[in-house]
Amino acid sequence: xxxxxxxxxxxxxxxxxxxxxxxxxxxxxxxxxxxxxxxxxxxxxxxxxxxxxxxxxxxxxxxxxxxxxxxxxxxxxxxxxxxxxxxxxxxxxxxxxxxxxxxxxxxxxxxxxxxxxxxxxxxxxxxxxxxxxxxxxxxxxxxxxxxxxxxxxxxxxxxxxxxxxxxxxxxxxxxxxxxxxxxxxxxxxxxxxxxxxxxxxxxxxxxxxxxxxxxxxxxxxxxxxxxxxxxxxxxxxxxxxxxxxxxxxxxxxxxxxxxxxxxxxxxxxxxxxxxxxxxxx
Amino acid sequence: xxxxxxxxxxxxxxxxxxxxxxxxxxxxxxxxxxxxxxxxxxxxxxxxxxxxxxxxxxxxxxxxxxxxxxxxxxxxxxxxxxxxxxxxxxxxxxxxxxxxxxxxxxxxxxxxxxxxxxxxxxxxxxxxxxxxxxxxxxxxxxxxxxxxxxxxxxxxxxxxxxxxxxxxxxxxxxxxxxxxxxxxxxxxxxxxxxxxxxxxxxxxxxxxxxxxxxxxxxxxxxxxxxxxxxxxxxxxxxxxxxxxxxxxxxxxxxxxxxxxxxxxxxxxxxxxxxxxxxxxxxxxxxxxxxxxxxxxxxxxxxxxxxxxxxxxxxxxxxxxxxxxxxxxxxxxxxxxxxxxxxxxxxxxxxxxxxxxxxxxxxxxxxxxxxxxxxxxxxxxxxxxxxxxxxxxxxxxxxxxxxxxxxxxxxxxxxxxxxxxxx
Numbered sequence: 001x002x003x004x005x006x007x008x009x010x011x012x013x014x015x016x017x018x019x020x021x022x023x024x025x026x027x028x029x030x031x032x033x034x035x036x037x038x039x040x041x042x043x044x045x046x047x048x049x050x051x052x053x054x055x056x057x058x059x060x061x062x063x064x065x066x067x068x069x070x071x072x073x074x075x076x077x078x079x080x081x082x083x084x085x086x087x088x089x090x091x092x093x094x095x096x097x098x099x100x101x102x103x104x105x106x107x108x109x110x111x112x113x114x115x116x117x118x119x120x121x122x123x124x125x126x127x128x129x130x131x132x133x134x135x136x137x138x139x140x141x142x143x144x145x146x147x148x149x150x151x152x153x154x155x156x157x158x159x160x161x162x163x164x165x166x167x168x169x170x171x172x173x174x175x176x177x178x179x180x181x182x183x184x185x186x187x188x189x190x191x192x193x194x195x196x197x198x199x200x201x202x203x204x205x206x207x208x209x210x211x212x213x214x215x216x217x218x219x220x221x222x223x224x225x226x227x228x229x230x231x232x233x234x235x236x237x238x239x240x241x242x243x244x245x246x247x248x249x250x251x252x253x254x255x256x257x258x259x260x261x262x263x264x265x266x267x268x269x270x271x272x273x274x275x276x277x278x279x280x281x
Numbered sequence: 282x283x284x285x286x287x288x289x290x291x292x293x294x295x296x297x298x299x300x301x302x303x304x305x306x307x308x309x310x311x312x313x314x315x316x317x318x319x320x321x322x323x324x325x326x327x328x329x330x331x332x333x334x335x336x337x338x339x340x341x342x343x344x345x346x347x348x349x350x351x352x353x354x355x356x357x358x359x360x361x362x363x364x365x366x367x368x369x370x371x372x373x374x375x376x377x378x379x380x381x382x383x384x385x386x387x388x389x390x391x392x393x394x395x396x397x398x399x400x401x402x403x404x405x406x407x408x409x410x411x412x413x414x415x416x417x418x419x420x421x422x423x424x425x426x427x428x429x430x431x432x433x434x435x436x437x438x439x440x441x442x443x444x445x446x447x448x449x450x451x452x453x454x455x456x457x458x459x460x461x462x463x464x465x466x467x468x469x470x471x472x473x474x475x476x477x478x479x480x481x482x483x484x485x486x487x488x489x490x491x492x493x494x495x496x497x498x499x500x501x502x503x504x505x506x507x508x509x510x511x512x513x514x515x516x517x518x519x520x521x522x523x524x525x526x527x528x529x530x531x532x533x534x535x536x537x538x539x540x541x542x543x544x545x546x547x548x549x550x551x552x553x554x555x556x557x558x559x560x561x562x563x564x565x566x567x568x569x570x571x572x573x574x575x576x577x578x579x580x581x582x583x584x585x586x587x588x589x590x591x592x593x594x595x596x597x598x599x600x601x602x603x604x605x606x607x608x609x610x611x612x613x614x615x616x617x618x619x620x621x622x623x624x625x626x627x628x629x630x631x632x633x634x635x636x637x638x639x640x641x642x643x644x645x646x647x648x649x650x651x652x653x654x655x656x657x658x659x660x661x662x663x664x665x666x667x668x669x670x671x672x673x674x675x676x677x678x679x680x681x682x683x684x685x686x687x688x689x690x691x692x693x694x695x696x697x698x699x700x701x702x703x
Contacts, residue, residue, distance in 0.1 A: 049552050052529040072314060132358050139361040221348065222355060225310070225364045226341050237344035242313035243617075244548030 040258065043251035051247035065252045072249070074227055075256065078235040082214055083260070085231060089151045089213040090206050096156050098202065101164020102194055106176065116165070123158045131222060138223055149223040154213065160205055167201040167275070168194075203268045204275025211261050232257040306337040307594055309582070310349055311370040314342045316545070317580070319616030320419055320608075321370075324601035327608040332600055339366075346372040346580060356587075357383035367588040368598070370419060372580050373407035378661040380410050388584040390414040393595040395603035404621040406656035408581050415583055417598035421621035422543040422579030423651035424479050426565040427550065429464075430639065432538040436461045440561045447570045448480070448508050455517030458538050466539040467512065468531035471520035474671045475577050478663070479541065480505045483565055483573030487657035492703075494666050496691040503683065504568055506670075510677055520674075541565055543577035544647050548617050550637075557637045564650060574654045579621070619647050626651075662698055669693045 043051045046059035069075055104116050134153055143149045171194060179189045195202065217233040224231075230238075236257050239250045265272070311317040318340055325338035343349060349371040356362045357379070365386070380387055391413060397405060400418055408416025430440050436457040443454065455466035469476050478488060486501045488494065496502060512518035519536060521527040528549045531537050535553060540546060550560065564572035582602060584594045601608040602622075609625040612618040620626050626648025634640030660666070672693075673686040 049533060049554075052533045052552070054534075132355065135355050136359040136361070139359050139363070144361070144364050221343075222351075223364075225352070225366070226308075226339075234344070238312070238314065238342050241345040243316050243545045244552060 037258075040251055040254055043247060044255045046248050048245070048247045048249070051251065061248055062252070065246075065248045068246065068249045069252050069256075073235055073239065073253065074230065075235070075253070077228070078230050078232050079256065081229060082232040082257075085147060085150050085220075086210050086213040086260075088147060089154055090209045092151055093155055093157070093160060093209045094202060094205055097160035097205070098164045098195070098198070099190065100156060100161045101166075101168055102190055104161065104165045105168035106171065106173075116161075119158050119161065123162075127218070131218070134219075135222055144223055145225055145229060150216075150220055151213075153219060154209075154216075160209065163205060164198075164201060167198065171197060200271050200274035202275070203271030204273075207265055207268050207272050210264050214261055305333050305335045305590075305593055306339065307368060307588075307590065307597060308339045308341060308366040309368040309370065310341045310343060310352070310366040312343050312345045312348065316548070316616045316618060317370055317419065318342055320612035320618040323611035323615060324597070324605070324608045326611070327601055327605055328597055331607070332596075336597070338597075341366060346370075350375055353379055353383070353386065357386055362386055362585060362587040365585040365587040367590065367594055368582050368584055370580050370582050372578070373404075373416070373422075374659055374663050375661050376408050376415055376581070376583060377410055380415065386586045387415060388586060388588060388591050388594075390417060390584070390595060390598065393417075393599040393603070395599045399604055399622055399624050401621045401623065401651045401654065403576050403651070403654040403656045404579065404581070407579075407659060408583075416581030417583075417602045418579075418581050418621045419602060419618065420545065420579050421619045421647065421651050422545065422576040423619070423621075423647050423654065424541060424565060424575040424577050425544045425546070425562045425643070425647060425650075426573075427540045427560050427562045427638075428466075429538040429556070429559050430561050431559045432458055432462045432464060440563055443566075444563050445570060445572045446566045448505075448566045448568055450570075451566045452508065452512055452515065452517055455512065455539075456515055459516045462538060464536060464538045465519045465531075466517050466537070467541060468519040468521060468527055468537045469541075470524045470527040471675070472523050472671055473664075473667060474509075474520065474674065475542065475667070476509060477502060477505050477670060477674075478667065479565070479575040479577050480508075480568075480573075482575040482654070482657050483567050485655040485657065487659070488663070488666055488670075489658040489660045491658075492660065494662075494691050494694040494698075496666070496670065496687050496694070497684075501568060503687065506674060506677065506683065506687070508568075509674065513678065543579065544619050545578055545617075547643075558639050560637060561639050561641050562643050562646065574650050576651070576654050613644060619644055619651075621648070621651055623648065623652055662694065662701075662703075665697050666690070666694045669697075 039056060042056055042058050044065060045062040046055050047061045047064075050059055050061075104112055130153075138144055138149045138152065143152070175193055175197070176189055179193050184192065215233055216231070217237065220229075220231055221234060221237075224234075232253075236250070236253050239245070239253055309321055311321055321338065321340050325336070325340075328338075329336045343352075349369050352365065353369070353371075356365050376387075393414075395414070395417070397414065401421070404418045404421070405414070408414065426443070428440055428443055433439060433443070433454070436454065438454055438457070443451075446454075451466065458464060458466050467476075481488060481499075481501055484501050486499070488496065488499070488502065509518060513520055519531050521531055528546075532540060532546075532549055533553055535556070540550060550556070564574060567573040582598060584591060584598070588594050604622045604625055606625050606628045609618075609620040609622060610628055610630040612620070613630060620631075625631075626645060631645045631648065632642050633644075635643050669690040670687075673681075673690040676686045676689075677683050
């Protein structure tokens with residue numbers, strides 16, 4: 001026992017020594033990744049001049065920044081709008097994309113596979129290229145400045161459909177057969193068997209859709225006009241440009257804008273990891 | 282009884298609906314809530330108090346002039362102007378292109394009761410197309426040459442010594458200031474260098490000739506570029522990597538003893554409260570000596586084809602930004618917006634000494650300087666040319682031949698314009 005331990009010890013140390021450069025590299029990268037978040041927190045507590053002069057430690061101007069933010073910007077209205085759009089978008093997209101992914105995988109035939117390949121091609125089209133045609137479509141549908149204008153282009157995204165389709169491969173066909181024998185309708189199987197079993201995929205997808213929707217800027221900026229429909233990214237953009245930017249107030253605004261996505265991610269972190277790897281319960 | 286209450290409620294709703302339909306309301310889209318937003322609010326308050334108590338102005342704030350410009354392009358491309366506000370604010374250089382490309386998207390200011398002789402010539406030159414006025418002026422982009430008088434004194438100079446000097450003399454003073462104080466006399470955003478444009482304008486020369494870039498063969502531009510390169514070598518000029526570097530590092534971190542830019546740079550300067558009383562402004566130097574006047578930036582308000590109440594929009598713009606002292610006084614107080622209306626610039630508020638500038642009545646001085654600016658040819662491709670000229674200057678600084686680099690900038694700008702169908 002003692003001999004084995006003596007033999008193994010140098011081997012472990014050797015491995016540890018080999019890992020040192022990796023740890024150094026990872027530590028540096030971690031600091032670089034976390035620093036912007038850290039700076040966001042500290043900057044929100046400093047005056048504009050202190051932020052501009054590069055102060056990276058906490059100050060005592062948080063209350064003043066909050067007072068200015070509330071007085072000068074429609075913060076709570078923008079937060080409310082962002083939550084409303086993001087939640088509606090998340091629920092609607094989850095339903096439509098999961099139905100599509102379910103259909104493509106569990107009722108698949110050659111025709112559907114070809115259709116799916118065409119659908120994937122749509123992922124190659126950059127968003128900017130579709131901006132004007134989409135604007136024209138929404139304008140002809142008389143939907144400009146409405147919640148539908150916000151959510152329609154993101155309702156059925158090839159990426160989400162692909163994610164549900166891939167993860168549906170792990171959905172046991174036996175369960176489906178059993179449900180059919182028990183007399184459950186096809187749509188009943190989707191709602192009563194598929195959705196509960198694919199919870200992890202739904203959670204992962206919800207995180208992605210919510211984040212994309214919350215952070216959306218270019219599309220809402222194109223089809224939504226007016227202070228009443230302003231979202232958080234629009235509010236932040238408005239604050240970040242001007243002849244004299246109040247950086248302390250701006251960073252507090254950025255903090256408010258980042259918190260919901262951070263919370264959603266941490267709450268659903270476990271399910272997110274499971275969903276990305278295609279787990280079925 | 283319940284039926285009566287319901288009927289009364291419906292009648293009240295109808296009356297409120299009808300009343301709101303007749304309300305004198307306009308919508309406007311602008312950027313920078315603290316600057317343009319406050320100026321528009323000052324105008325709305327003025328009109329409401331003195332003309333129409335029922336007047337309402339809904340101010341929609343976006344992130345920048347480019348947002349408004351993109352909205353116009355989207356609306357023009359799709360032929361749907363329904364998302365445009367009644368009035369929009371954007372930078373002065375674009376209206377000519379917009380009127381050319383989307384003529385039905387605009388309503389001219391013909392018939393509006395504005396005394397155009399009272400508006401500076403340079404401001405009008407941007408937004409007058411074939412003799413027709415489209416834009417109501419908001420802010421004045423007159424360039425200020427501000428100096429830290431305390432630092433000048435350390436080098437043995439006064440603000441008076443800097444008036445009407447040549448750029449050569451400026452370079453000489455700059456060397457002395459750097460030697461004594463370690464600070465540069467000037468700074469600018471290297472990636473969006475506005476100095477050549479302003480320095481040339483003070484000479485009455487444009488970067489454009491007959492709609493084409495005027496870089497090759499522009500002798501004054503060549504002299505300006507040589508001077509700027511020399512200034513940078515001698516630590517008289519700091520060219521920052523970007524705009525944030527220019528404002529946050531060179532101005533707000535106190536690295537410079539001089540600032541030359543449109544007067545909208547003042548709110549950036551005043552953020553450093555410790556420097557209050559140390560700054561003063563004067564006219565800018567010129568190549569051969571004499572007081573120089575230039576402009577940089579500035580924007581105007583335009584009535585769109587989506588405006589539901591054109592008469593009201595014209596009346597509102599004419600009464601307020603057309604020359605109301607109350608509007609401009611409050612726009613200056615609350616937003617720091619300086620007028621280009623000559624008579625409004627002579628009010629008591631404008632004549633007050635400003636403590637930050639050693640009690641100099643800077644706003645009165647700026648409006649007077651604005652009236653002396655010589656209009657030069659402008660182009661919607663100004664920023665494209667500015668970018669290529671900035672690249673050329675970087676190449677020259679790194680040792681490239683000046684004529685070859687300038688020719689490359691000319692060719693690149695022309696190529697870009699050809700690609701855009703010009």
